[in-house]
Amino acid sequence: MVTCDLERCMFCGGCVAVCTKDAIVVYELKVAIDPERCIDCGNCITVCPVGAMGRP
Amino acid sequence: MASFGEVYDVAVVGGGPAGLASAKAAAEAGAKVIVFEEHPAIGTPVQCGELLSRSALTELGMRPSKRWLANEFRKVRLVSPGGTEALIEMPPDVETPLFTIERKIWEKDLARLVGKAGATIVTRARVTDLVRKDGAICGVKVRHLKEDRVVRAKVVLACDGPGSPIGRKAGIKIPTSPSKYASIAQYQLAGADIDADIGEVHFYPSPKDICYILPKGDGYANVGYGTLGAGSDRAITMLDGFVRHDPRLAKASIIETNVGVEPISGLHEEISVDRLLLVGDAAGMVNPLTVAGMRFSAWAGVRAGRLAAEAAEDGDASKERLGQLREAFLKLFGQRFRFMDALRTTVFGLEPRDLDDMFAHLGHVKIPARLFRGKKEPVFYPLRMLVGLLIRKPRFFKKLGPLIKARRGGE
Numbered sequence: 001m002v003t004c005d006l007e008r009c010m011f012c013g014g015c016v017a018v019c020t021k022d023a024i025v026v027y028e029l030k031v032a033i034d035p036e037r038c039i040d041c042g043n044c045i046t047v048c049p050v051g052a053m054g055r056p
Numbered sequence: 057m058a059s060f061g062e063v064y065d066v067a068v069v070g071g072g073p074a075g076l077a078s079a080k081a082a083a084e085a086g087a088k089v090i091v092f093e094e095h096p097a098i099g100t101p102v103q104c105g106e107l108l109s110r111s112a113l114t115e116l117g118m119r120p121s122k123r124w125l126a127n128e129f130r131k132v133r134l135v136s137p138g139g140t141e142a143l144i145e146m147p148p149d150v151e152t153p154l155f156t157i158e159r160k161i162w163e164k165d166l167a168r169l170v171g172k173a174g175a176t177i178v179t180r181a182r183v184t185d186l187v188r189k190d191g192a193i194c195g196v197k198v199r200h201l202k203e204d205r206v207v208r209a210k211v212v213l214a215c216d217g218p219g220s221p222i223g224r225k226a227g228i229k230i231p232t233s234p235s236k237y238a239s240i241a242q243y244q245l246a247g248a249d250i251d252a253d254i255g256e257v258h259f260y261p262s263p264k265d266i267c268y269i270l271p272k273g274d275g276y277a278n279v280g281y282g283t284l285g286a287g288s289d290r291a292i293t294m295l296d297g298f299v300r301h302d303p304r305l306a307k308a309s310i311i312e313t314n315v316g317v318e319p320i321s322g323l324h325e326e327i328s329v330d331r332l333l334l335v336g337d338a339a340g341m342v343n344p345l346t347v348a349g350m351r352f353s354a355w356a357g358v359r360a361g362r363l364a365a366e367a368a369e370d371g372d373a374s375k376e377r378l379g380q381l382r383e384a385f386l387k388l389f390g391q392r393f394r395f396m397d398a399l400r401t402t403v404f405g406l407e408p409r410d411l412d413d414m415f416a417h418l419g420h421v422k423i424p425a426r427l428f429r430g431k432k433e434p435v436f437y438p439l440r441m442l443v444g445l446l447i448r449k450p451r452f453f454k455k456l457g458p459l460i461k462a463r464r465g466g467e
Contacts, residue, residue, distance in 0.1 A: 027182055
């Protein structure tokens with residue numbers, strides 16, 4: 001599953017736009033990724049402008 | 057303590073340019089309007105280069121104001137990966153189309169007009185879902201200050217930005233492929249050695265890596281990098297590389313960092329369902345090359361607001377009726393978007409030496425003032441000049457020919 005490094009994240013919500021499973025919610029200084037929905041497609045990792053999204 | 061009611065004509069999801077433009081127009085047309093913005097302030101975070109088009113101001117009934125106008129400039133410098141430069145200059149006696157703003161203040165100014173028009177804006181209010189009755193959309197669920205509320209509305213305008221989570225909840229298909237999105241990082245620099253009269257576009261280090269400098273005056277500038285669906289590395293890494301390599305920027309202070317992801321696939325196939333309409337970035341109303349969105353959000357917001365107010369009044373908010381916005385948008389901007397898309401594809405297919413040749417051929421371009429009168433697009437002038445290159449260097453026939461043909465189709 002994809003995780004978000006909150007020290008890098010700028011909370012722009014770009015990951016939400018490319019998520020095929022609506023698994024990510026970004027609000028203010030929080031990012032919630034639903035492990036039940038995430039299919040590890042990597043779209044969010046590709047578009048994240050700051051490299052916050054990744055695999056542990 | 058902010059309070060709001062339970063029943064409105066129009067509920068607007070998102071308090072950015074599209075949402076505010078929609079709310080202003082709908083309220084001015086007599087509708088009872090509420091705007092929900094999830095962030096604690098209108099205008100932040102900035103996800104924008106802060107280059108504004110005058111037509112956006114005209115649409116919104118705004119005039120340039122000292123409070124938010126940062127800088128006007130007349131020249132654009134293009135720089136190839138090898139360092140060859142072209143300079144495009146606007147005529148001195150026309151209003152320059154190029155100016156930068158302080159987006160946070162500009163957007164608050166727009167919100168002021170929305171308030172004046174009689175619409176309610178609620179900040180720190182996140183729309184989490186749609187409310188349906190017998191399957192039909194009839195409102196939104198809002199989380200505001202730890203409280204979950206239901207607000208009923210005759211029409212919902214989803215102005216919730218790239219990817220439109222609310223549009224998806226309505227069943228509208230939104231592109232998710234990373235190749236259909238630009239990934240952008242930007243620093244606001246202070247103390248940069250930048251000419252306030254020149255904006256810059258650098259193809260660095262390759263033709264598909266687009267870096268820009270937008271001057272805001274007095275050594276203050278927005279410097280950014282966009283992947284446009286096909287960059288060499290993540291946006292912030294490429295931006296750091298660009299800033300380090302340019303001695304005018306390397307010593308400047310970063311006083312703000314902005315990032316964002318924007319759709320570049322053009323207007324979505326579908327932007328409406330019964331009682332819900334997408335507007336702005338949510339609908340894909342973003343120039344596929346420049347990633348400019350504010351002017352399209354302003355244009356579409358004004359139309360969407362009026363459309364929603366009319367629909368609320370006479371009770372017909374069908375998918376087809378709200379979909380009129382899509383037809384109108386395509387009629388006005390469809391060809392331009394197709395051309396910009398073709399231009400991006402063309403540039404990405406070029407080799408670094410192609411850009412050297414093109415920029416050397418262009419040299420110093422002075423756009424004639426006559427192009428600023430009437431309906432012509434001055435931005436196409438430099439492209440027309442490249443036709444001469446096709447004759448001199450045959451390899452450009454294959455590369456630029458289709459583009460110039462596409463341009464003719466749009467004239």
